[in-house]
Amino acid sequence: MLGFLIRRIIQSVFVMLAVALIAFMMFRFMGDPVNSMVAENATTEERDAVRARLGLDQPLWMQYGRFVGRAAQGDFGLSWRNARPVSTLLAERFPATAELVLVAAGLSLLLGIPLGILTALRPNSFSAQTLQFLSLIGISLPTFVTGILLILVFSVWLGWLPSFGRGEVVDIGWWSTGFLTLSGLKALVLPSVMLCLFQLTLIMRLVRAEMMEVLRTDYIKFARARGLPSRSINFRHALRNTLIPVITIFGLQLGGLIAFAIITETVFQWPGMGALFIQAVSFGDVPVMAAYLVLVSLIFVVINTTVDLLYAVLDPRLRVDSPRGAH
Amino acid sequence: MTLLSVENLTVAFPGRRGTVNAIENVSLSISPGEILGMVGESGAGKSMTGAAIIGLIEPPGRIAEGRILLDGQRIDTLRPEEMRRIRGRQIGAIFQDPLTSLNPVLTVGEQLIETIQTHLKLSHSEARERAIDWLRRVGIPAPEARIDTYPHQYSGGMRQRVVIALALCAEPRLVIADEPTTALDVSVQAQIIALLRRLARETGVAVILVTHDMGVIAETADRVAVMYAGRIVEIGQVADVLKNPRHPYTSGLMASIPRIGPRPEVLPQIEGAMPRPGNRPEGCAFAPRCPHPVERCTRVRPALEGTATASVACHLTEEVPA
Ligand SMILES: Nc1ncnc2c1ncn2[C@@H]1O[C@H](COP(=O)(O)OP(=O)(O)OP(=O)(O)O)[C@@H](O)[C@H]1O
Numbered sequence: 001m002l003g004f005l006i007r008r009i010i011q012s013v014f015v016m017l018a019v020a021l022i023a024f025m026m027f028r029f030m031g032d033p034v035n036s037m038v039a040e041n042a043t044t045e046e047r048d049a050v051r052a053r054l055g056l057d058q059p060l061w062m063q064y065g066r067f068v069g070r071a072a073q074g075d076f077g078l079s080w081r082n083a084r085p086v087s088t089l090l091a092e093r094f095p096a097t098a099e100l101v102l103v104a105a106g107l108s109l110l111l112g113i114p115l116g117i118l119t120a121l122r123p124n125s126f127s128a129q130t131l132q133f134l135s136l137i138g139i140s141l142p143t144f145v146t147g148i149l150l151i152l153v154f155s156v157w158l159g160w161l162p163s164f165g166r167g168e169v170v171d172i173g174w175w176s177t178g179f180l181t182l183s184g185l186k187a188l189v190l191p192s193v194m195l196c197l198f199q200l201t202l203i204m205r206l207v208r209a210e211m212m213e214v215l216r217t218d219y220i221k222f223a224r225a226r227g228l229p230s231r232s233i234n235f236r237h238a239l240r241n242t243l244i245p246v247i248t249i250f251g252l253q254l255g256g257l258i259a260f261a262i263i264t265e266t267v268f269q270w271p272g273m274g275a276l277f278i279q280a281v282s283f284g285d286v287p288v289m290a291a292y293l294v295l296v297s298l299i300f301v302v303i304n305t306t307v308d309l310l311y312a313v314l315d316p317r318l319r320v321d322s323p324r325g326a327h
Numbered sequence: 328m329t330l331l332s333v334e335n336l337t338v339a340f341p342g343r344r345g346t347v348n349a350i351e352n353v354s355l356s357i358s359p360g361e362i363l364g365m366v367g368e369s370g371a372g373k374s375m376t377g378a379a380i381i382g383l384i385e386p387p388g389r390i391a392e393g394r395i396l397l398d399g400q401r402i403d404t405l406r407p408e409e410m411r412r413i414r415g416r417q418i419g420a421i422f423q424d425p426l427t428s429l430n431p432v433l434t435v436g437e438q439l440i441e442t443i444q445t446h447l448k449l450s451h452s453e454a455r456e457r458a459i460d461w462l463r464r465v466g467i468p469a470p471e472a473r474i475d476t477y478p479h480q481y482s483g484g485m486r487q488r489v490v491i492a493l494a495l496c497a498e499p500r501l502v503i504a505d506e507p508t509t510a511l512d513v514s515v516q517a518q519i520i521a522l523l524r525r526l527a528r529e530t531g532v533a534v535i536l537v538t539h540d541m542g543v544i545a546e547t548a549d550r551v552a553v554m555y556a557g558r559i560v561e562i563g564q565v566a567d568v569l570k571n572p573r574h575p576y577t578s579g580l581m582a583s584i585p586r587i588g589p590r591p592e593v594l595p596q597i598e599g600a601m602p603r604p605g606n607r608p609e610g611c612a613f614a615p616r617c618p619h620p621v622e623r624c625t626r627v628r629p630a631l632e633g634t635a636t637a638s639v640a641c642h643l644t645e646e647v648p649a
C-alpha cells in the first residue's frame with residue numbers, strides 16, 4: 001500500500017510539472033507582456049529594464065523553473081487586471097466553488113445511488129421506468145437550459161429561491177461559508193441542482209447497470225442458493241461490488257463538476273473560481289488563467305489518487321501488499 | 328423412505344415462438360444419504376432440474392406441471408420467503424465454477440458465518456467456531472488463519488472446498504452438486520470428488536451429482552439418471568445401468584466415455600446433435616440418432632416405465648422387459 005502511494009505521488013508530481021509547463025507557455029502565447037506594461041512611447045532601455053525586472057531576459061528553462069518554484073509556494077504573481085495577488089483572488093473565490101461542488105456532488109450520490117438501486121431491483125416497475133425516462137432527459141438536456149428553466153420556475157414564477165449570488169455569507173477565518181445563513185442555503189439550491197443533474201443521472205444509470213450486472217453473477221446465485229435473505233444479498237453482497245466501479249467514475253466526474261461549475265457560476269452569477277476564470281479569459285488576464293489551470297489540475301490529481309486508494313480499500317483483490325496464501 | 332421426490336416436472340419458458348419446455352415430465356426420487364448421479368449431454372436439462380428443485384428457476388421460466396416433495400411436503404408451491412428458509416438449510420447447492428461462486432469483497436469467514444447464522448441460532452463466536460471447523464473438514468490447512476482471508480487468496484481447488492463448506496455449513500439434507508469439478512484441473516478433480524463422497528458418508532447428506540464423467544458416476548453414485556432432450560431416458564442402479572444399459576442413448580454414452588482429457592461437446596459415437604427445446608420431434612427425441620429405430624419411435628413418445636429401481640423410456644425395451 002505504501003509503495004503504491006509513493007508511486008502515485010511521483011506520478012502526480014510529473015503530471016503537475018506538465019500542467020505547469022502548459023500554464024507557463026500561456027504567458028508566451030499571449031504576446032510580449034512588456035508591451036502592456038510600459039508606456040506606448042517607452043524607449044528600448046526602459047523596456048529592457050522592465051524585462052530584466054520581470055526576469056524575462058533569462059533563458060526559458062530558468063524562467064520555467066522559477067515559475068514552478070513560485071507556484072509550488074502558491075505564488076502566481078499579480079493579476080494583470082487589478083494588480084492584486086492571484087493567490088488572494090483565488091482564495092477569495094475558492095470557498096464559493098468548493099461549497100457549490102460539494103453540495104452538488106453530495107446530492108448526486110445521495111440521490112443517484114438509491115435511485116439506481118431501486119431501478120435495478122424493480123426494473124419493470126412503473127417508478128423505475130419513469131425514472132429511467134426522466135434520467136434520459138437529464139442526461140441529454142444541456143445544463144444551461146436546465147439552469148434557465150430552474151430560474152424561470154422557482155425564481156421568476158414561484159419566487160421561492162434567488163436566481164443569482166450566494167446570499168449572506170459568514171466568514172470563518174479566510175473561508176466564507178453560505179451554509180450558516182438561511183439566504184445562503186436558499187441561494188445554494190438552484191445552482192447545486194443544476195450542477196448535479198447530469199452527475200445524478202449518470203450515477204443513477206451507472207449504479208443500475210452495474211447492479212443488474214452483479215445480480216446476474218454466480219456468487220449472487222450461490223448466495224441465493226444458500227438461502228440468504230434478499231436484504232443481505234442486495235445490500236451486503238451486491239451493493240459493495242456495484243459501488244467499486246461507481247467510485248472511479250464518480251471520482252473522475254468530480255473533476256468534471258469543477259469544470260462544469262464554470263457554466264453554473266455564469267448562469268447564476270455565482271462568485272466562484274469559474275466566474276473569475278471567465279472574467280480572466282475576457283480580459284486576457286494570463287496569471288489568473290494559469291493559476292486556475294494549475295489549481296484545478298491539482299484538485300483532479302488529488303481526487304484521482306484518493307479514488308485509487310479508496311478502490312484498494314473496497315476491493316481486497318487490489319491490496320497489493322496483502323499476504324497471499326499458498327496456492 | 329424418500330427424502331425428495333420430483334413428480335412429472337415440466338419447466339416452461341415463454342418465448343417469442345410459443346413456450347418451450349426446458350425439461351419435460353421429469354420424475355426422480357432420492358433417499359437420505361443416497362448419491363444420485365445425473366448425466367447427459369450439454370443442454371439436456373440437468374441444471375434446470377436442479378434449479379427447479381432448489382426453487383431458483385430464472386423468470387420468465389416456471390414450473391408448468393408436476394410437483395416437488397420434500398419429506399412428502401410440496402415445496403414447489405411455497406411462498407418465496409418459506410422457500411428461502413429451505414435453501415441452504417434443507418437443500419444446498421454447489422455450482423460449477425468455484426472461481427466465480429464466492430463473493431470477492433467478503434472474506435471466506437464472513438460468507439460462512441453469515442450463512443450459518445442465517446439458518447442456525449448461534450452467536451457470532453459460535454458461528455465462527457463452526458466456520459473454522461467446516462474449513463478444517465473440507466481440508467483447508469490452518470483454517471484459523473485462512474478464515475479471515477479473501478477468496479482470491481485461494482487456489483481453484485481450495486475455493487471449491489470453500490464452496491462445499493458453504494453449501495454444507497447449515498447441514499442440509501440434500502445437496503445438488505452441478506458439475507462441481509468441471510472447472511478444475513484434472514489433478515484436483517479426484518480430490519474434490521473424494522471429499523464430497525467422504526462428507527456425504529460422514530454427514531448423511533444426500534447428493535444429486537451432475538457430471539459428464541462416467542468414471543465418477545461409477546465410483547461415487549448409488550443410482551444414475553440419464554437425461555436426454557429435457558427428459559430422463561433411463562434411471563437405475565449404477566452397476567446395472569453401466570453394465571447393462573437399456574436405452575440406446577445410454578449405450579452410446581458408455582461407448583463414448585473419454586478415458587482422459589476434456590469431454591467432447593458432441594459425442595463421437597453418436598451421429599447428429601441433440602434437438603433443442605422447441606425443436607423436438609413428435610416421437611422419441613432420440614429417434615433421429617438411434618441406431619435401430621422402429622416405426623413407432625417417430626410417432627409416439629415413449630414414457631419412462633419400469634420398476635421402482637430401474638426405468639427406461641424406449642419402445643425397444645418394452646417388448647423385452649428386463
Ligand atoms: N433462461 C432460459 N430460457 C430459455 N431456455 C433456457 C433457459 N435456460 C436454459 N434453457 C434451456 O433449458 C435446457 C436445459 O438447460 P440446462 O442448463 O439444464 O442444461 P444442462 O444439462 O445443465 O447442460 P450443461 O451440461 O451444458 O450444463 C437447454 O436446452 C436450454 O436451452
Ligand SMILES: [Mg+2]
Pocket residue numbers: 373374375505
Ligand atoms: Mg448445466
